[in-house]
Amino acid sequence: MLDRRKSMKADRDLDRFKELLLSSCGMFFTNERELTLSSAVTQRMSQRGIDTAELYHSLLTTDQDEFRRFIELLTVNETYFSRENDHLKLLVDKIIPEILSQRETRPVRIVSAGCSTGEEPYSIAMMLAERFGEDSGRLFYIAGTDIDSSVIARAKQGIYGKGSFRSMDKAIQDRYFKMCGPGAYQLGDIRHQVHFEVVNLKDALYPAIMQQPDIILYRNVSIYFPPQVQREIFGRLALILNEGGYLFVGATETLQHNIGLLTLMNRDSVFFYRKIPGVIIEERRSAKRNLSPREQSKPGSSRQTNYGGVPAGAVQSGIRAIRAVAASDASSVTNSRDPKSLFDDALELAISRRMDDALALLDAIIEQDGSFIKAHSLKGSIFMSASRFQEAVAVCNAILSHDPLCLEAYLMLGVTARHSGDDDDAQRRFREAIYLKSSCWLAHFYLAEILFGQGDKNRARTGYEAALRVLENGSSLELSREYFPLSYNAEQYMAICRHKLSLLKNG
């Protein structure tokens, strides 16, 4: 009874704990995470024999040890070796050798911010040792930090169970780990190459081990922060990053950090941020200034283009969708002969299947305003619908020269590559599209189709499931905003996904 009263009281007072956690660690608690918070409060109150939430709240503000224990109950520490390995491979195979080639003596400094139990920094250490041998201890300084002191203690021990190895090459595991108990493996001497420390990323100052990094891995941490905290911490990390340095966030976290502080780049289909010297940043700013007024007024501007469409076949269905976009944008037309109004005319021409006229008008618009992305996109769409794939590729390249993050262009390039039989390139393009927008169901769908054709059942299943999940969550509604022709309607895409999944289940 007493416990129940305590917990009810804790529930009522949850807001004050939420405020404390948000201001001190950036964590926020909504929906099911509220339950985690209230049970942590109840658990600690009963362990400390404290009756009221007020008392426990005030203890938290004065007793650092209690605060540490409380935090341990609230963090999400999911991690494993070789997670998002394409990031690590790009670093070890390309970026780090480039940094080293311009470096005389100073070690390359790498920070894993929010490293949990250490799998991320240790993965890097092992990969570097594989590539640079014994020199790696001298060439690199690797640090792992986390707010949760219990995971930092475990990281220092370097003992791991089966789950941590789920994505790791078995040969590497055998080379670096020794069994130290039933189902437990300890990392050998290489673990001394990684330095760990408890650090709250919300703190105003970061300790010495985090200073002047050339590379920051800040992956799968910001998902637990609200947008204002994401910006605050990203800004602080950008500040400590060396000039020319690199910052990697998790694939699903990419776009929300594209806030103009660091330059978002794409290399080998991997997206990451780079601290580019000032002059180039200024060039980017002026490039943005040169966007058409219409593009500038679009929320997030063209750098966060948020199209989900793709040219893929039947002109008829695309034309229906074209109307929807034309209608949705019509209200913003102010000047009848500005590029926007000309674009509407081009849409009308495309709708009435006067494709050559539409193309001529689009060329005129692009001549007037080369950064008008929608004009390029419609042009690409018309080429795709007419199976003029080479011309469509040229259009995509033009789009990417203005907006390297245009999702639509990556989708178009994927479809053209598929048509020309280059499945490797197509996969690369669809992966890029997914990096840009993890909920891009068309990219998941096309990727799954390729993998299905290659007999890669597991990954095909994942792709169809991802596409279906997004479509079932209502993204089919987004179809009406797309103005590229699609082969099917949303229901049909869902039916195909379900059918393929049942084949994969039975096969």
Ligand SMILES: C[S@@+](CC[C@H](N)C(=O)[O-])C[C@H]1O[C@@H](n2cnc3c(N)ncnc32)[C@H](O)[C@@H]1O
């Ligand atoms: C899901 S793990 C990510 C581990 C690893 N980076 C990865 O991608 O596999 C997120 C980690 O962020 C840590 N974290 C959460 N808030 C933090 C903060 N304010 N400062 C430092 N670390 C924090 C958590 O303790 C947790 O261990």
